[in-house]
Amino acid sequence: MAKKTTQIAIYGKGGIGKSTTTSNLSAALSEMGYKVMQFGCDPKSDSTNTLRNGKYIPTVLDTLREKNSVKANEVIFQGFNGIYCVEAGGPAPGVGCAGRGIITAVELFKQQKVFEELDLDFVIYDVLGDVVCGGFAVPIREGIAEHVFTVSSADFMSVYASNNLFKGIHKYSKSGGALLGGVIANSINAPYAKDIIDDFVAQTKTQVIEYVPRSVTVTQSELQGKTTIEAAPNTAQADVYRSLAKKIANHTESKTPAPLEVSELREWAAKWGDYLLAMETGTIRTEQAGNL
Amino acid sequence: MAKILNQPRYKCALAAMQTVQAITRALPILHSGPGCGEKLGGSVGSSGFFSPHIFPCTSISEKEVIFGGDEKLYETIENSLKIIDADLYVVLTGCTPEIVGDNVEDVAGRFKNSEKPVIFASTAGFKGNNYRGHDWVLKAIFDQYLTEKKPVQKGLVNIWAGLPMHDPFWLGNLRELENLIERLGLIPNTIFGFGRGIENINKIPEAQFNLLVSPWVGLESVQLLKEKFGTPYLHYPVLPIGAYETSKFLRAVADYADFDTKEREKAEAFILKKEEEYYYYIERYADVFLETRVMSKRFVVVSDASYTLAVTKFLVNDLGLFPSRQYITDDAPEEYREDIKKYFKELNYGIEAEVTFSSDGHQIHKEIEEADFNGYPLIIGSNWEKSIARKTNAHFVNISYPLIERLVINSSYTGYGGGLKLLEDIYSVAFTRFN
Numbered sequence: 201m202a203k204k205t206t207q208i209a210i211y212g213k214g215g216i217g218k219s220t221t222t223s224n225l226s227a228a229l230s231e232m233g234y235k236v237m238q239f240g241c242d243p244k245s246d247s248t249n250t251l252r253n254g255k256y257i258p259t260v261l262d263t264l265r266e267k268n269s270v271k272a273n274e275v276i277f278q279g280f281n282g283i284y285c286v287e288a289g290g291p292a293p294g295v296g297c298a299g300r301g302i303i304t305a306v307e308l309f310k311q312q313k314v315f316e317e318l319d320l321d322f323v324i325y326d327v328l329g330d331v332v333c334g335g336f337a338v339p340i341r342e343g344i345a346e347h348v349f350t351v352s353s354a355d356f357m358s359v360y361a362s363n364n365l366f367k368g369i370h371k372y373s374k375s376g377g378a379l380l381g382g383v384i385a386n387s388i389n390a391p392y393a394k395d396i397i398d399d400f401v402a403q404t405k406t407q408v409i410e411y412v413p414r415s416v417t418v419t420q421s422e423l424q425g426k427t428t429i430e431a432a433p434n435t436a437q438a439d440v441y442r443s444l445a446k447k448i449a450n451h452t453e454s455k456t457p458a459p460l461e462v463s464e465l466r467e468w469a470a471k472w473g474d475y476l477l478a479m480e481t482g483t484i485r486t487e488q489a490g491n492l
Numbered sequence: 493m494a495k496i497l498n499q500p501r502y503k504c505a506l507a508a509m510q511t512v513q514a515i516t517r518a519l520p521i522l523h524s525g526p527g528c529g530e531k532l533g534g535s536v537g538s539s540g541f542f543s544p545h546i547f548p549c550t551s552i553s554e555k556e557v558i559f560g561g562d563e564k565l566y567e568t569i570e571n572s573l574k575i576i577d578a579d580l581y582v583v584l585t586g587c588t589p590e591i592v593g594d595n596v597e598d599v600a601g602r603f604k605n606s607e608k609p610v611i612f613a614s615t616a617g618f619k620g621n622n623y624r625g626h627d628w629v630l631k632a633i634f635d636q637y638l639t640e641k642k643p644v645q646k647g648l649v650n651i652w653a654g655l656p657m658h659d660p661f662w663l664g665n666l667r668e669l670e671n672l673i674e675r676l677g678l679i680p681n682t683i684f685g686f687g688r689g690i691e692n693i694n695k696i697p698e699a700q701f702n703l704l705v706s707p708w709v710g711l712e713s714v715q716l717l718k719e720k721f722g723t724p725y726l727h728y729p730v731l732p733i734g735a736y737e738t739s740k741f742l743r744a745v746a747d748y749a750d751f752d753t754k755e756r757e758k759a760e761a762f763i764l765k766k767e768e769e770y771y772y773y774i775e776r777y778a779d780v781f782l783e784t785r786v787m788s789k790r791f792v793v794v795s796d797a798s799y800t801l802a803v804t805k806f807l808v809n810d811l812g813l814f815p816s817r818q819y820i821t822d823d824a825p826e827e828y829r830e831d832i833k834k835y836f837k838e839l840n841y842g843i844e845a846e847v848t849f850s851s852d853g854h855q856i857h858k859e860i861e862e863a864d865f866n867g868y869p870l871i872i873g874s875n876w877e878k879s880i881a882r883k884t885n886a887h888f889v890n891i892s893y894p895l896i897e898r899l900v901i902n903s904s905y906t907g908y909g910g911g912l913k914l915l916e917d918i919y920s921v922a923f924t925r926f927n
Contacts, residue, residue: 261558261559264555264558265555265559290558291558291559291560292559292560295559295560295562295593295594295595296556296557296558296559296560296592296593297557297558297560297591297592297593298558300554300557300558300592301558301559304554304558
């Protein structure tokens with residue numbers, strides 16, 4: 201009997217570092233000896249670039265545009281350390297329905313039982329921004345991913361997107377959908393940033409799975425078209441991703457989050473806004489403000 | 493938003509392809525899935541030069557959903573222009589491309605220099621039904637095809653009434669309205685049916701006024717003509733059936749056309765002659781109307797706003813019957829409903845009719861069954877009313893979509909003769925009781 205493939209979906213606001221985090225996670229998992237596939241679910245189709253020396257690969261939908269049926273192996277490309285890379289792709293900006301594109305691409309793989317054939321340990325979906333429509337919720341619906349992680353910084357809009365994702369998870373949790381593993385706190389340098397994220401996960405009854413600091417090493421690696429794990433394996437930053445990979449590899453129990461209502465979220469943000477203002481105006485002593 | 497539980501009495505907005513088809517040599521180009529046109533085209537009397545089976549269609553599939561259907565649409569329009577000889581090409585959108593967000597306006601716009609006009613109307617089914625779609629198609633023609641303001645031709649009247657093909661009597665009614673307008677000394681202009689078409693569309697901006705004979709359908713498009721060309725419109729909500737309403741209608745048109753004394757005398761002479769003729773027949777068959785005792789005095793109409801209102805007016809004002817609760821099934825938009833209700837309060841002899849807006853056939857039939865008709869009910873409706881008519885042992889005349897078991901080619905219930913025709917149909921049913 202084939203081993204069970206663990207499918208994980210990673211969401212988060214656009215530009216927050218999802219692809220960076222996902223690619224480093226994939227790289228770190230493969231270093232640990234796991235067979236990994238990274239499935240980019242974004243019409244920009246650049247999720248797997250840093251696993252393939254900055255090169256783009258033909259997408260599922262581009263291939264489907266050219267011909268009526270697509271075999272999964274036509275759109276799977278191997279990258280760093282044998283990681284299988286797939287990009288769902290999508291329409292040109294401003295036309296068509298990207299959500300339907302994701303549905304089509306994910307269903308194509310589901311039908312063809314590719315994961316079993318490749319004997320994968322992990323499939324990691326790197327999904328575009330917010331769960332704006334049904335299409336982008338496909339990886340968290342029944343029968344696809346088992347665990348969801350959200351990448352979030354301490355910025356309000358990023359937290360807002362995470363909270364929206366929690367709403368999507370909450371909705372599908374009743375019909376066998378994926379549950380929330382936790383938040384990957386990204387670009388966490390200032391102490392208040394950690395406090396904000398810690399408070400948010402407490403409010404929404406979830407956890408921070410790892411704190412990832414902002415690091416120039418990541419930028420340098422990406423400029424070379426590589427993950428930090430590949431380009432700078434002996435750095436502290438690479439170890440952070442390894443720690444994240446270990447935690448995710450050992451993660452077993454995900455939960456239904458308790459998303460905040462919009463008004464609650466605003467109140468919560470306003471409270472933090474007041475606190476930060478107080479810090480800036482000196483009402484709170486600077487030594488408490490860390491490396492602001 | 494209406495709920496259709498069963499017994500659909502209208503179709504989706506894309507069925508306004510019938511409005512295009514009713515314009516001789518105008519061709520609908522459907523930007524929709526492959527099944528839409530076939531489903532919507534299934535009415536008797538729709539074959540001909542362009543039948544729904546040959547309407548060009550983008551037949552969009554998953555590929556167009558994901559990547560957008562603009563290019564497929566462009567190709568379909570381009571090829572339609574090459575191989576189908578029409579005077580006007582009207583692109584109509586179905587639900588899917590509207591959800592995906594195809595830029596149909598831009599694609600149709602790329603043909604602005606083509607030899608034949610190409611326009612588009614947004615007719616997604618989720619936006620409304622074919623009663624509204626009809627208006628949207630007319631607005632699209634007025635807005636995109638008619639661009640030039642022209643000098644007004646005195647006496648020229650554009651006539652708008654009824655939904656082509658969906659209303660089984662649409663063409664007969666339109667021809668009779670033309671006839672009445674012509675007999676008043678005005679020049680009727682219609683765009684639908686034999687011998688009309690793009691030439692008549694070209695004349696629309698020259699009209700002295702627009703005449704809309706409908707409670708609400710068509711209001712948006714005549715309002716657009718007013719905004720665009722300054723053409724005023726007479727909104728006459730009642731389709732005139734029988735002498736009382738037809739004479740009233742003719743006088744309203746004469747007033748609106750601002751007839752001088754001589755023109756008015758001519759109009760009155762026509763009205764008098766037609767009324768005398770009408771009552772000659774009524775007198776000859778008075779025994780039928782007075783002595784067919786199996787006919788109860790109460791009736792119910794289940795139809796769209798236009799017919800429910802028109803038939804109610806006729807049966808009360810001309811025949812002296814009494815209305816039960818009346819039903820309007822066309823999902824008339826909320827903003828028109830108060831006015832429509834008001835029209836039912838303006839019956840003769842101080843009679844008023846209650847009216848329900850509903851497309852819930854089950855509920856309507858339940859209420860009819862529970863109502864007291866003081867005898868066999870007279871039910872005027874659609875094929876869906878056949879079962880309740882059987883159940884209540886009613887006299888039943890089928891006049892509305894879906895109209896099955898009856899062939900209507902060009903007959904009409906409009907005008908003086910239209911009233912007599914409706915009487916023939918009602919009493920033909922009543923007479924079957926004596927078989």
